[in-house]
Amino acid sequence: MKNIMVAQSGGPTAAINASLAGVIRGALSSSEYDKIYGAIHGISGVLNENYLELSERARTEEDFLTRLALTPAMFLGSCRVKMRDPIEDPEIYDQIFRSLEKMEIGAFFYIGGNDSMDTVTKLSVAANKRNSAIRFAGVPKTIDNDLIHTDHTPGYGSAAKFIASSMLEIAHDTYIYDLPCVTIVEIMGRDAGWLTASAALARNEYNKTPQLIYLPEVPFHRTQFVEDVRRELKKSKNVVVAVSEGIRDEKGIYISAKEAVADKFGHMQLSGVGKVLENIVKRELHIKVRSIELSILQRCAGHVTAAQDLKESEELGEKAVQLTEEGKTGFMTAINRISDTPYRYEICEASLTEIANKERDVPRAWINEEGNDVTEDMLRYIRPLIGGETATEWKDGLPVYLPVPHLDHAGE
Amino acid sequence: MKNIMVAQSGGPTAAINASLAGVIRGALSSSEYDKIYGAIHGISGVLNENYLELSERARTEEDFLTRLALTPAMFLGSCRVKMRDPIEDPEIYDQIFRSLEKMEIGAFFYIGGNDSMDTVTKLSVAANKRNSAIRFAGVPKTIDNDLIHTDHTPGYGSAAKFIASSMLEIAHDTYIYDLPCVTIVEIMGRDAGWLTASAALARNEYNKTPQLIYLPEVPFHRTQFVEDVRRELKKSKNVVVAVSEGIRDEKGIYISAKEAVADKFGHMQLSGVGKVLENIVKRELHIKVRSIELSILQRCAGHVTAAQDLKESEELGEKAVQLTEEGKTGFMTAINRISDTPYRYEICEASLTEIANKERDVPRAWINEEGNDVTEDMLRYIRPLIGGETATEWKDGLPVYLPVPHLDHAGE
Numbered sequence: 060m061k062n063i064m065v066a067q068s069g070g071p072t073a074a075i076n077a078s079l080a081g082v083i084r085g086a087l088s089s090s091e092y093d094k095i096y097g098a099i100h101g102i103s104g105v106l107n108e109n110y111l112e113l114s115e116r117a118r119t120e121e122d123f124l125t126r127l128a129l130t131p132a133m134f135l136g137s138c139r140v141k142m143r144d145p146i147e148d149p150e151i152y153d154q155i156f157r158s159l160e161k162m163e164i165g166a167f168f169y170i171g172g173n174d175s176m177d178t179v180t181k182l183s184v185a186a187n188k189r190n191s192a193i194r195f196a197g198v199p200k201t202i203d204n205d206l207i208h209t210d211h212t213p214g215y216g217s218a219a220k221f222i223a224s225s226m227l228e229i230a231h232d233t234y235i236y237d238l239p240c241v242t243i244v245e246i247m248g249r250d251a252g253w254l255t256a257s258a259a260l261a262r263n264e265y266n267k268t269p270q271l272i273y274l275p276e277v278p279f280h281r282t283q284f285v286e287d288v289r290r291e292l293k294k295s296k297n298v299v300v301a302v303s304e305g306i307r308d309e310k311g312i313y314i315s316a317k318e319a320v321a322d323k324f325g326h327m328q329l330s331g332v333g334k335v336l337e338n339i340v341k342r343e344l345h346i347k348v349r350s351i352e353l354s355i356l357q358r359c360a361g362h363v364t365a366a367q368d369l370k371e372s373e374e375l376g377e378k379a380v381q382l383t384e385e386g387k388t389g390f391m392t393a394i395n396r397i398s399d400t401p402y403r404y405e406i407c408e409a410s411l412t413e414i415a416n417k418e419r420d421v422p423r424a425w426i427n428e429e430g431n432d433v434t435e436d437m438l439r440y441i442r443p444l445i446g447g448e449t450a451t452e453w454k455d456g457l458p459v460y461l462p463v464p465h466l467d468h469a470g471e
Numbered sequence: 472m473k474n475i476m477v478a479q480s481g482g483p484t485a486a487i488n489a490s491l492a493g494v495i496r497g498a499l500s501s502s503e504y505d506k507i508y509g510a511i512h513g514i515s516g517v518l519n520e521n522y523l524e525l526s527e528r529a530r531t532e533e534d535f536l537t538r539l540a541l542t543p544a545m546f547l548g549s550c551r552v553k554m555r556d557p558i559e560d561p562e563i564y565d566q567i568f569r570s571l572e573k574m575e576i577g578a579f580f581y582i583g584g585n586d587s588m589d590t591v592t593k594l595s596v597a598a599n600k601r602n603s604a605i606r607f608a609g610v611p612k613t614i615d616n617d618l619i620h621t622d623h624t625p626g627y628g629s630a631a632k633f634i635a636s637s638m639l640e641i642a643h644d645t646y647i648y649d650l651p652c653v654t655i656v657e658i659m660g661r662d663a664g665w666l667t668a669s670a671a672l673a674r675n676e677y678n679k680t681p682q683l684i685y686l687p688e689v690p691f692h693r694t695q696f697v698e699d700v701r702r703e704l705k706k707s708k709n710v711v712v713a714v715s716e717g718i719r720d721e722k723g724i725y726i727s728a729k730e731a732v733a734d735k736f737g738h739m740q741l742s743g744v745g746k747v748l749e750n751i752v753k754r755e756l757h758i759k760v761r762s763i764e765l766s767i768l769q770r771c772a773g774h775v776t777a778a779q780d781l782k783e784s785e786e787l788g789e790k791a792v793q794l795t796e797e798g799k800t801g802f803m804t805a806i807n808r809i810s811d812t813p814y815r816y817e818i819c820e821a822s823l824t825e826i827a828n829k830e831r832d833v834p835r836a837w838i839n840e841e842g843n844d845v846t847e848d849m850l851r852y853i854r855p856l857i858g859g860e861t862a863t864e865w866k867d868g869l870p871v872y873l874p875v876p877h878l879d880h881a882g883e
Contacts, residue, residue: 071647100648132646136646227870228768229768231875234878236548237512237548265878352766356641363775442868448865456854456859463643
């Protein structure tokens with residue numbers, strides 16, 4: 060019998076440990092796999108031979124998997140290692156395969172975003188070249204929801220639930236004064252507007268905010284924005300604007316370009332578009348205005364996750380294990396939506412082709428013509444994903460999460 | 472039989488509607504009071520004769536009071552009217568008393584912070600002068616916890632619970648990378664550090680963050696701050712700093728002074744101290760650093776309120792009604808702590824003397840000698856206040872709150 064290894068990579072989500080729990084559950088019920096190793100800090104843990112043995116704990120510790128699934132951010136830690144091509148840098152692949160063979164690994168599972176799926180692709184190509192029997196599988200996650208080949212990504216539903224709930228609470232906060240006021244809420248999403256679109260779910264029979272929604276998929280025009288706000292202020296004293304951090308002008312230049320720096324993958328790290336819009340409103344409309352950045356709470360608020368999201372995340376992990384048992388390698392698991400209402404889906408196998416290079420944007424048809432709102436089709440898509448609440452455990456007034464196991468390594 | 476009127480004022484909290492529910496409950500079970508009017512937008516609603524009749528709804532609508540208590544921000548709307556002295560501006564008092572007498576009001580309840588308590592004082596003085604039998608009572612609230620004459624203020628416990636929970640979740644988010652990183656979390660609290668101190672509750676057996684806590688009660692020294700961070704980075708790769716928006720240097724100048732503007736009460740409106748510290752760390756330590764502003768989510772996150780806080784808030788409202796029935800006027804209700812462990816308290820009557828002019832700071836003895844952390848005494852004080860979870864109602868993935876009733880008035 061072979062063992063398995065699992066690792067996590069990229070930016071945190073509130074659902075990524077549910078996928079880890081799924082992989083563990085899958086391996087525990089497998090007749091093919093024995094021990095379960097968790098590599099600490101993604102592929103770096105494989106390179107440095109830094110592992111945790113998880114099977115013993117999962118078998119004996121009551122509630123371990125339940126608690127794990129409810130704990131936000133990577134239980135095993137993350138990394139941002141950009142793997143070079145096996146031809147350019149064969150040594151690193153030699154090292155990885157040596158490390159995996161030493162631990163008698165039959166299958167390796169990487170839970171992450173498109174950079175991680177790129178790593179899975181490269182590892183499966185390298186395995187093929189060296190006739191290694193080790194299977195490589197990707198389990199998707201990203202709050203950004205911008206992976207191709209899947210209806211949506213784990214982590215997105217919980218982030219969208221946090222955003223929509225916070226937008227509703229911000230609306231209540233906004234409504235208290237009898238004075239005209241503009242509130243700008245900056246939401247994550249570098250290149251895709253999926254997260255920002257979810258702000259629209261806060262609307263209900265009494266709350267019409269956010270009245271304006273700007274996504275990166277449509278060029279942002281400053282003058283149109285000022286006109287939009289001016290028009291909405293005639294209709295309501297409380298105007299709330301949901302804006303993606305990644306909005307750009309017609310030339311493709313980020314509105315928050317002055318603050319932008321590139322990370323090592325060439326992704327632009329942005330912040331501050333809320334402040335930019337705040338200043339525009341202040342200067343042009345001379346009105347009370349404030350900006351709020353939902354910040355990393357969007358991805359780590361473990362106390363308000365979507366039960367549907369965590370369920371799917373776990374199923375994606377479990378399915379990945381089952382598919383490797385069938386001999387599959389070089390794939391990722393994905394969600395195929397069968398219907399919106401009632402919401403029905405299936406967990407399936409998806410290709411990794413082009414996944415690292417392509418991003419899935421919000422379709423133009425799901426954004427209104429003026430480019431300042433989303434359509435009902437968009438909302439029909441998101442609604443089922445934020446559904447259901449999870450039973451966060453609380454003690455002494457605080458949520459109970461699984462202790463981070465790798466702090467002795469991380470510290471010093 | 473007389474009627475009562477109730478209004479809300481100042482900044483929002485997640486518990487202020489629980490006090491409103493308490494006032495309504497108190498009036499419903501009273502043999503002295505008949506109808507319950509809610510003035511829209513604080514004292515402005517009294518001046519403009521803009522009321523809601525609440526008793527009918529409270530008597531007939533199932534769950535009205537329960538839902539009201541769980542709804543964040545002012546159900547009746549707020550205002551920021553600074554009342555002038557009755558001698559300087561008798562007309563406004565004439566107008567208020569005319570309005571109250573017209574509605575046959577026997578008692579007026581104002582739920583708010585120190586500016587609202589100042590209004591209650593002035594109204595009761597004015598009543599005394601004109602031999603009016605109308606009684607005036609204050610019900611305290613402020614997330615800032617800086618009112619004198621009470622052990623703590625309603626709204627503080629829920630805000631502290633949100634802050635401590637978010638700090639724990641931010642810690643999980645922070646721990647994922649194996650790279651040195653400093654995270655600055657800016658927390659509300661203009662002049663008092665109570666809210667920022669609650670960040671320390673996020674510490675547990677595996678989480679030592681936030682390692683550094685800076686409150687406005689102790690002068691902030693830039694060089695000591697840099698040394699503090701440098702020292703903590705030697706002990707751990709993940710350093711988290713909790714900082715109050717209102718920290719000042721030894722001359723009393725706000726660290727974020729460049730961004731500061733004064734509101735009409737002369738309070739400084741601050742923001743941006745997180746960014747200031749982020750830039751200091753970047754320049755001096757050349758290390759990865761980010762800043763997060765918890766922003767207004769601290770005061771409006773109705774989905775994560777402290778059951779203890781809401782219970783006390785309601786009791787304070789109910790007690791205010793009972794005290795006016797006994798003939799009391801010109802007072803506020805308050806919380807008297809009897810013991811920390813087990814936590815015991817009583818709801819009592821408190822004086823309004825000096826309440827508008829004095830603020831209750833964190834005692835120097837509850838801050839460590841170095842001025843970069845809080846003591847165990849401080850934590851013993853806060854712990855019981857964040858206890859218990861409330862049963863937020865969810866529908867379609869979102870929290871269900873009471874519809875804001877005054878939007879038709881606020882809009883157009």
